Amino acid sequence: MAEKYVIKGGTPLQGEVEIGGAKNAALAILAAAIMTDETVTIDNMPNVRDTNTLLQAIEEIGAHVERVNDHKVKINGSFIRDVNVDNEFIRMIRASYYLIGALLGKYKKAAVALPGGCDIGSRPIDLHMKGFRAMGAKVDVAHGLVCAEAENLTGAHIYMDKVSVGATINIMMAAAMADGKTVIENAAKEPHVVDVANFLNSMGANIRGAGTDVIRIKGVERLHATDYSVIPDQIEAGTFMFAAAATGGDVVVKNVIPKHLEATSAKLLEVGCRVIEYDDAVRVIADGKLQHTQVTTLPYPGFPTDMQPQMAVVLALAEGTSTITESIFENRFKYVDELTRMGADIKVESNIAIINGVEHFSSARVSAPDLRAGAALVIAGLTAEGFTTVDSIHYIQRGYENFEVKLRELGADIIRTEDEREIQKFKLKTS
Ligand SMILES: CC(=O)N[C@H]1[C@@H](OP(=O)(O)OP(=O)(O)OC[C@H]2O[C@@H](n3ccc(=O)[nH]c3=O)[C@H](O)[C@@H]2O)O[C@H](CO)[C@@H](O)[C@@H]1O
């Protein structure tokens, strides 16, 4: 029996929620941590399935990992025995591809299994490989591994044909320990790109311009120990902001960088919510009727693809017809069939979802098709009359720590369990 969430909907979320470290920054930082032979301490590490999987993956190749507490790890990469990384953990997540840049930079050699992760569309790595080749590496894909090797890894001028977070970070890592200067043009500007650059700089790298379209890197011979804290998770924060909006709630989302949430806040204002920004918190008040709007996912500072399904739930409950254009991943509308079971009126044409708002959702048994779509279904369940069951929640656990605990602290009736008796007890208690 697998765990599921059971939700009794209908309670507006109220109160305060504390946001953890950013999964998508943490994963790249964990890979970069092995680039020094000294001990690196990383704090504000989200304790989620993906970070734990990557920690197991780097332990498998010999790195020493000490879990100081739930959110702090120490990593020592001096014991790495093998640049061939093909273990069960590596194949489970997309972010394992950051080990190519990290190992290539440090050892000038890497063979890493092609990445796995949620099926949200094709996840090509041609731009990563183009960047490594420009630095003089020979790169091939053979037997499911990306093999990269360079006699001399040298700085290069690299133009990214498409804005890619993964390729920008991967190339930046390799270039941090290459000979000479690298320039990455048309670089991704996401907060997690900046966080990884800051982390590498704290280890002695010389990276300038992260957060703009042009990143300049002067390679250094060695990197050293650091003590670093991961930035707050803009996607976890945005998920709670949309949950507040969908349930007609009033929630203060704490420990965030409001600047990173501007696209999310802007959309919440458009649908009629009030958003109040503090230095390190935002408050979302949803006390009126939700209004329709248009959304297009784009690289940062555009509206994040990782927030698209959660936004769809809000729009599915808003007055009028909204559209969502998904411009990053072609397979990110897999929640639509599940939301339809709950009464949503959404039609997908190519990469556009046309959403006709409905008054309310009705409860149903649904299944999380991927991480963010799963979070969106939980939000839908929080608004629905009756009991909603969300299956396949292992996807959600990839990126949300204590999701149901945080929601309960905001007043939601939700449990995570595989025990039928517990479900019956919960239903009796909340009926
Ligand atoms: C731009 C963007 O929103 N990126 C998101 C993407 O990063 P992730 O790093 O996974 O994806 P990329 O940013 O690399 O991909 C952006 C686009 O470029 C394409 N592409 C990418 C690499 C490549 O070598 N060739 C290629 O064509 C992809 O198919 C995609 O359409 O998912 C992460 C997790 O969900 C998010 O945190 C990132 O914010």
Ligand SMILES: C=C(OP(=O)(O)O)C(=O)O
């Ligand atoms: C899809 C996501 O993660 P990944 O790219 O690691 O699969 C996400 O964070 O929404």
